[in-house]
Amino acid sequence: MKALIFPTSDELARYAAASFVTRAASAIDARGRFSVALSGGSTPRIIFRQLADEAFARRVNWGAVHIFWSDERCVPPDHPDSNFRLARESLLSPLGVAESNIHRIEGELPPAEAAARYDARLRAFFGDAPPSFDLIHLGLGEDGHTASLFPGTAALAETEPKVVANDAPQLGATRITFTAPLINAARAVEFFVTGSAKARILREVLTGDDPKYRYPSQMIRPRPGTLAWLVTADAATQLPPELIRHA
Numbered sequence: 001m002k003a004l005i006f007p008t009s010d011e012l013a014r015y016a017a018a019s020f021v022t023r024a025a026s027a028i029d030a031r032g033r034f035s036v037a038l039s040g041g042s043t044p045r046i047i048f049r050q051l052a053d054e055a056f057a058r059r060v061n062w063g064a065v066h067i068f069w070s071d072e073r074c075v076p077p078d079h080p081d082s083n084f085r086l087a088r089e090s091l092l093s094p095l096g097v098a099e100s101n102i103h104r105i106e107g108e109l110p111p112a113e114a115a116a117r118y119d120a121r122l123r124a125f126f127g128d129a130p131p132s133f134d135l136i137h138l139g140l141g142e143d144g145h146t147a148s149l150f151p152g153t154a155a156l157a158e159t160e161p162k163v164v165a166n167d168a169p170q171l172g173a174t175r176i177t178f179t180a181p182l183i184n185a186a187r188a189v190e191f192f193v194t195g196s197a198k199a200r201i202l203r204e205v206l207t208g209d210d211p212k213y214r215y216p217s218q219m220i221r222p223r224p225g226t227l228a229w230l231v232t233a234d235a236a237t238q239l240p241p242e243l244i245r246h247a
């Protein structure tokens, strides 16, 4: 799996925004709507900023775009740690995306209830078909986690495409997260990795051939969907040349 390398995070973000525009147009043309699950953390902010820019935003039929999240913290929607709040502030409110197109994980509820309600929401949205998102954005944690699939946590053993509450002792918190099978059912998955602090884990994840998936992010292998790693140069410094493709 080669990583696509960008000199700066702005260039990565512009590429991600262009990918969103293209995938949205293709999905809406084929199926009348575009379903995307956003990631949390801090990296998405740079992508939301680009996507909210007129240069990209005007090329998206936002009325046919349905926004979900691949994970959420167990906090209210206005909490500083809320992944929803990040997207609302940086993307959804500036663009005036309709409430009916925004499918928030109810982090303010008891975790098991929030997970069950979101799982039901996915099934209502996708109907009888297995939930298959057109696009899922993911980040990579320094411990190799993605979404809220943390090393050593129960959600890693889930074999069904679903939404679960996942206790993460390393955080001292519970998170709501997509399982790996749900992520792997997507038509396209894009990882965004920036910053020198991620260089080691990125090398470990992309070079690791341990069939036992040493890191949760190694479990992300969409089929027949596509997988892309969008990486800034400062996060790619430890990658072997054969895993590098320059944007």
Ligand code: 6PG
Binding pocket: 039, 040, 041, 042, 043, 044, 071, 072, 073, 083, 138, 139, 140, 141, 142, 145, 146, 147, 148
């Ligand atoms: C979250 C994210 C999490 C994130 C990684 C990387 O809710 O925090 O889903 O998986 O993507 O921790 O975060 P950064 O991109 O901010 O480094």
